[in-house]
Amino acid sequence: MSAVMVVVFMLCLALSFPVAHGLLIGSMLGIMSSEHLPLFAVVQQLYAPTQSFPLIAIPFFVMAGELMMSGKLGERLIEFATDLVGRFRGGHAMVSVLGSTLFGGVSGSAVADATALGSVLVPWQKKMGYPPAFCGATIAAASTIDILIPPSIPLILYALVSNASIGALFFAGVVPGLMLAVGFLAVCNISARFRGFPYDTHPVAWGKMAMRGLFALPALLLPVFILLALRFGVATPTEISTIAVVYSMLLSAFFYRDLTWARVKRSLIFAGVASGVVMLLIMTSTIAGWILTLEQVPDLFIEWSKDNFDSKVGILMMLNAIMLVAGMFMDLPAAILLLGPLFVPLAIAFQVDLVQFGVMMVVNLAIGLYTPPVGTTMFIGAMLSKASIGETVKELIPFYIVALIVLGLMTYVPALTLHP
DSSP, X not given: OHHHHHHHHHHHHHTTOOHHHHHHHHHHHHXXXXXXXXXXXHHHHHHGGGGOGGGGHHHHHXXXXXXXXXXXXXXXXXXXXXXXXXXXXXXXXXXXXXXXXXXXXXXXXXXXXXXXXXXXXXXXXXXXXXOHHHHHHHXXXXXXXXXXXXXXXXXXXXXXXXXXXXXXXXXXXXXXXHHHHHHHHHHHHHHHHHHTOOOOXXXXXXXXXXXXXXXXXXXXXXXXHXXXXXXXXXXXXXXXXXXXXXXXXXXXXXXSOOOOHHHHHHHHHHHHHHHHHHHHHHHHHHHHHHHHHHTTHHHHHHHHHXXXXXXXXXXXXXXXXXXXHHHXXXXXXXXXXXXHHHHHHHHHHTTOXXXXXXXXXXXXXXXXXXXXXXXXXXXXHHHHXXXXXXXXXXXXXXXXXXXXXXXXXXXXXXXXSOOO
């Protein structure tokens, strides 16, 4: 049954079916190949995951980010980031990294970041004299910082499949996100020094910089508010997500004064569509996980791993290798929902902290977002910069090196994924 499901699913992927549709078709044919299970079981398993209360956080966090970033705040964040790093060598490219780090605490979506920031920054960076492929590579890699800085949709999905605390995962994602930011800033600076990229030599306008910082401060405090509320038990993640929407609307209405009914409507539609895509993946991956569990595939995988790996170091290296390859071919949410139920029991068997493993998984699969052949942010960066995929990938090499170093540290230095 599981063999039929996997073969059909891989065939659907090869034929460019959406992942969720491929999972549904594969699961249905897998169940039909069994004489013991009725097809009605598909409907039952589709319905079951929709009753998870924490999932309500996803549309609200998405809506809060859209409300914030579709107004004046997005422009002011870019201006503030330019004030901070524009005068350094490689500063214009650093704006992509710093902007993604600041943006991440609001949006929580790498694709949204790459599209929203890249459409503004990449043409500006090219105009300033930066190579197009480097501009595209920078935004492709930097946008993945978003999915580690709270709120993070991938970490919520991992919490769903592992039963790990969402609050603990949000805390644990901060240090890796900042490490990636520092590493990518270093790549921009070193590349600029060796390749003679231009930089701003004008004196800093401290007054304007302070005003822009004050203007952006209320929005930048959102992730701080989320972490503090979770740390002190003020509210659950789901409750915080609804508070974040109210906070975003009040800020837009009374502080930024750019809230309109059109923006509210657009944010509702955007959140609904984005949540629908994720929910469909959750529903169909639940069927696949149920079939694998019925045939004891996770247990067989654990036994095989124990027979072939005698240490935590070896098993983590193997899991990293599998996830790196999977991330090259699958979207990040789908990879978490499919691999999580298989890998989490193995992590428990080898006494790996589930919060640490969740951050490791998200960092790992995030690399796949800018790795060929199916790197979403890589394609966005190449499209916006009008550079070829090959040129963009060549410029991404130093970013890969930094990301793999951070991944190694997350894997083998648990203290870097601190959580309450």
